[in-house]
Amino acid sequence: MPNIEIKNLDKTFLAKDGTLVEAVKNANLEVKSKEVVVIIGPSGSGKSTLLRCVNKLEIPTGGSIVVDGINITSKQTDIRKVREEVGMVFQAFNLFPHLTALENITLAPIKVKKISKLEANKQGLALLERVGLSEKAQSYPAQLSGGQQQRVAIARSLAMEPQIMLFDEPTSALDPEMIKEVLDVMTDLAKSGMTMLLVTHEMGFARAAATKVIFMDEGTVIEEGTPDQLFDHPKNKRTKDFLDSIL
Amino acid sequence: MSPIENRKANKIKHEEIRRYKIIQMTDGVLIPKKNDGSVLNSWRVTFIFSIALLFTLVVFFPDPYRKIFLFVITGIPVTFQATICAIIGAVLIGTLTGLGAVSKHKIINIISGVYVELIRGIPLLVQLIFIYYALGRFFSLDGMLSAIIALSICFGAYMGEIVRAGIQAIPKGQMEAAIALGMSRAQAFRFVILPQTLKIVLPAIGNEFISMLKDSSLVSAIALSDILKRGREYISRTFLSLETMLIVALVYLTITLLLSWLVGKLEERMNENA
Numbered sequence: 001m002p003n004i005e006i007k008n009l010d011k012t013f014l015a016k017d018g019t020l021v022e023a024v025k026n027a028n029l030e031v032k033s034k035e036v037v038v039i040i041g042p043s044g045s046g047k048s049t050l051l052r053c054v055n056k057l058e059i060p061t062g063g064s065i066v067v068d069g070i071n072i073t074s075k076q077t078d079i080r081k082v083r084e085e086v087g088m089v090f091q092a093f094n095l096f097p098h099l100t101a102l103e104n105i106t107l108a109p110i111k112v113k114k115i116s117k118l119e120a121n122k123q124g125l126a127l128l129e130r131v132g133l134s135e136k137a138q139s140y141p142a143q144l145s146g147g148q149q150q151r152v153a154i155a156r157s158l159a160m161e162p163q164i165m166l167f168d169e170p171t172s173a174l175d176p177e178m179i180k181e182v183l184d185v186m187t188d189l190a191k192s193g194m195t196m197l198l199v200t201h202e203m204g205f206a207r208a209a210a211t212k213v214i215f216m217d218e219g220t221v222i223e224e225g226t227p228d229q230l231f232d233h234p235k236n237k238r239t240k241d242f243l244d245s246i247l
Numbered sequence: 248m249s250p251i252e253n254r255k256a257n258k259i260k261h262e263e264i265r266r267y268k269i270i271q272m273t274d275g276v277l278i279p280k281k282n283d284g285s286v287l288n289s290w291r292v293t294f295i296f297s298i299a300l301l302f303t304l305v306v307f308f309p310d311p312y313r314k315i316f317l318f319v320i321t322g323i324p325v326t327f328q329a330t331i332c333a334i335i336g337a338v339l340i341g342t343l344t345g346l347g348a349v350s351k352h353k354i355i356n357i358i359s360g361v362y363v364e365l366i367r368g369i370p371l372l373v374q375l376i377f378i379y380y381a382l383g384r385f386f387s388l389d390g391m392l393s394a395i396i397a398l399s400i401c402f403g404a405y406m407g408e409i410v411r412a413g414i415q416a417i418p419k420g421q422m423e424a425a426i427a428l429g430m431s432r433a434q435a436f437r438f439v440i441l442p443q444t445l446k447i448v449l450p451a452i453g454n455e456f457i458s459m460l461k462d463s464s465l466v467s468a469i470a471l472s473d474i475l476k477r478g479r480e481y482i483s484r485t486f487l488s489l490e491t492m493l494i495v496a497l498v499y500l501t502i503t504l505l506l507s508w509l510v511g512k513l514e515e516r517m518n519e520n521a
Contacts, residue, residue: 057423084429094424098442107438108428153424160428 002068002085002163002195004031004054010062011049011219023049025219026063031164031212036196038206038227041216042242047199048168050216054197055079055086055166068163084112087157091169093149095141101128101152102137105159113160120159127155131185147178151185158189165189167198203247207231215239294504301497311487315478315494322477323498329394329471330460336399337459338452341406345444346436348411359407366404372465374401379469394466402459409451413444450517453510457503464499474498 011024024046031037039047052058054065056072056079064073072082095104105127106120115123128134131151141149150170157165167186171179183205190196190209200206206213206227213230215223215238223236234240304312347359366374378397382388388396417440425435467476478495482488 055427057427080426080429080431083427086427088424088427090420090424092418092420094418094420096421096424096439096443098446108425108430111434111438112429156428 003033003035004029004068004164004195004197005066006030006050006054006063007065008063009050009053009060009065011046011053011058012061022219024053024060027216027219027221029214029221029224031195031197034193034195035211036190036194036209037198037212037214038210039197039199039214039216040201040203040206040242041222045216046219047216049219051166051168051197051199055083055088057088080112084160085163086166087160087162087164088166089150089154089157089168089170091172093141093146093153093173095149095153095156097141100138100140101133101144104141104152105156108156109159124155124159127158128152130158130188131155132181145178146174147181150174150178150182154182154185154189164195164197167196167200169199169201171200171202201246203231215242217242290504290508293500294508297497297500297504301494301501304494304497311485311490312494315481315487315491316498318481319474319477319491319494319498322472322474323502325391325471326460326463326473329391329398329463329466329473330456332395333398333402333463334452334456334459336395337402337406337455340399340403341410342441344403344407345410345414348407349414351432363404363407366401371401371462372468375465376469379466390469390471394463394469394471398459398463398466402455406452406455409448409455410444413448413451414440416447417443446517450510450514453506453513457506457510460506461499461503 006027006029009024009027009029010022012020012022015021027046027050029037029050039050041047049058053060054067054072060073064071066072067082068085070077070082072079095101096107099107102121102124105124106117109115109120109123110117125134125137128137131154133148133151133155136144136148136152141152144152154170170186171182174182179202183202186196186198186205187209198210208227210227212224213227214221215230215234215236217238223230223234223239230239231243234243301316305316306313344359344362347355348363350356350359369377375394375397378400379393382393382396421439421443422432422435425439426432430438463471463473464475467473467479472480474495478491481491485491
């Protein structure tokens with residue numbers, strides 16, 4: 001059963017001016033199999049840092065993270081094996097600009113999973129169809145709109161057949177009219193039973209698709225609950241203030 | 248261009264790369280600019296001048312200029328052979344050095360850093376002669392091969408800086424996306440970072456090629472029968488030093504101008520595709 005258990009997570013780093021920044025402080029969080037967990041909170045509250053610790057794009061400075069039964073904070077763990085199981089979608093898409101949409105999707109399966117090019121292409125085209133971009137297989141990222149790029153990026157992550165998907169503000173860099181097409185793909189994915197952990201400012205999506213919502217502030221988890229509980233009856237004052245400020 | 252000027256130009260070039268994340272051409276070679284549509288741009292004026300002068304001298308003053316010309320141009324293939332082989336060597340060394348400079352291993356970092364500092368701190372002519380004699384002492388290599396190796400080692404350092412700047416110009420998200428997909432850092436470099444770097448640094452490599460073509464004349468002091476050496480051979484026979492060097496200079500100038508035009512075209516195509 002794929003799940004994520006984050007216990008007492010700390011992440012501090014040295015800022016450019018020499019000050020110590022505590023991005024995440026003693027954060028606890030659990031994502032069960034097939035859950036869709038949305039992290040919300042003000043900017044600079046450590047949401048993205050927490051998310052990036054889950055596939056070790058950031059190295060935690062304290063606490064533990066167990067992904068699918070594997071303690072990734074232990075030194076013996078081969079993080080690459082974990083990363084194959086955990087897909088990630090970035091705010092800035094980060095598609096490979098020198099490769100076509102299809103090549104973007106097939107690169108990792110061919111090089112990491114060592115499947116044949118033929119098989120990878122077949123799978124890649126099916127994924128492009130799933131995100132509604134069959135006709136863009138031969139387009140380069142620069143020829144695609146932001147929404148299309150993000151959908152290709154989602155397909156690229158799915159090509160590794162991950163058990164868990166991480167989304168780091170996937171719609172924040174998009175023009176308003178393109179947000180929906182990306183959220184639709186994410187909603188479909190949630191419905192298909194994918195375990196998902198997201199950082200997003202799309203409260204509508206959180207309310208509709210999330211099984212659990214987490215409110216973070218100043219590096220700590222302040223409150224968690226079902227969307228109804230958290231959005232309609234927040235217990236903590238900081239949660240209330242934050243929701244008042246954005247809704 | 249002297250090694251010191253060269254170094255200075257390189258330094259400026261790298262500052263600019265870091266600031267604007269593009270490779271600027273600052274090697275002092277005249278690069279025709281696309282937007283400079285006027286008939287009298289500096290590249291054209293220089294090119295027409297050099298061709299006209301060369302043509303006039305060779306056609307209307309066969310003695311001694313045509314003789315000199317015919318003698319000197321036999322060095323062109325040698326110059327090109329040395330330059331082309333050495334640029335390939337320099338790109339290979341430069342890629343390794345550039346990767347070393349961005350490596351996470353401190354030791355590899357320092358090795359590539361020391362190599363670059365060492366090369367940049369010694370005049371090119373001194374390095375070339377030193378490497379040539381060192382190669383001659385320990386391995387018995389012929390002049391051409393020694394020259395190629397010496398030029399590769401010298402230019403590899405500058406190339407390494409270009410590659411490093413090129414790698415650092417690639418957004419961080421590219422590496423993150425690649426490793427998030429389960430690739431190793433080596434795979435990420437090979438399939439994601441370096442192909443993009445190559446595209447950025449190609450005009451700069453072209454520029455280094457022109458630089459090297461000129462600096463390869465330094466090797467004639469020791470080993471190669473290149474354009475300059477042929478000229479000096481001619482002088483030693485006829486004592487027509489000024490006439491011969493005029494032809495030698497014009498031959499170099501014409502080749503360099505043609506190549507810089509080619510590099511300009513290359514850069515244009517790159518910009519169109521970007």
